[in-house]
Amino acid sequence: MTDRKSGTARLIDVELDESVGRATPDVEHERAVAIFDLVEENSFRPVGDEKDGPYKLKISLADSRLVFEISREDGEAVVTHILSLTPFRRIVKDYFLICESYYQAIRTSTPSQIEAIDMGRRGLHDEGSQTLMDRLRGKIDLDFDTARRLFTLVCVLHWRG
Template identity: 40%
Template sequence: MPNSSKSGKTRDRIIDIALDDTALAARSPEIEHERRVAIFDLLEDNHFRLTSGGEGPYRVRLAVGDRGVLLNVCDGDDAPLQVIEISLRLLRRNIRDYFMICETYFDAIKSGEPTRIEAIDHTRRALHSESGTL
């Protein structure tokens, strides 16, 4: 495989995601946990490649910009490669849906209904995947 590392994993992937949370409000422990789970899910199985060049694997720092979300993409050694800005308009519906799903998920955890928790978690992961294709 020409685009594989010695470990057999593709270089077309993100290996680290950091959030610039200086612009974010304080989060509850549940939201903080959900954030860690979302990042884990993204890193676990992803495919990412810059169309403008620059080989991976990649490190991405997410920040809130004036008009949207900024993805500061670096190579594995933290050398800057590209800054990508995604309009919040594109993400608005997914963000709204995600917060509703999280609220429902936390309520389901409190009720202790395993099948409901599993169904909500499946929906949450599907929304992660859908958002990743935007």
């Protein structure tokens, strides 16, 4: 699908719209880890881009829609994709609930209870990641690990908004 070795079909920078506001320390930690992991290893290419990357991505919310602004390393705009949040609402809501349970469990529960909650959390995260891949099909080529990290950032934006 993409050429990871050449470094052209990848993100080199990811920015979240800061106007939405700050979140809890747990959520901010998730954001920082997701951005670090995403920039370290990803496979990302806008469909039909003639010039190649690497790319920068700004993710924001506008009018209850998810906005992906993609540019080149030098800042030249490539494309902006705007996605409805409707397909994500149930998954994100359930994911927030289970994450709250997970963070609480880390502080008070047994390892087996934490593991059970974490399995549910990972399952919902996988579902959200697949939904994101489906919504981006034909717009952006990306692998599942990249979609997972992007879904985390979508959740962080949602949490703030």
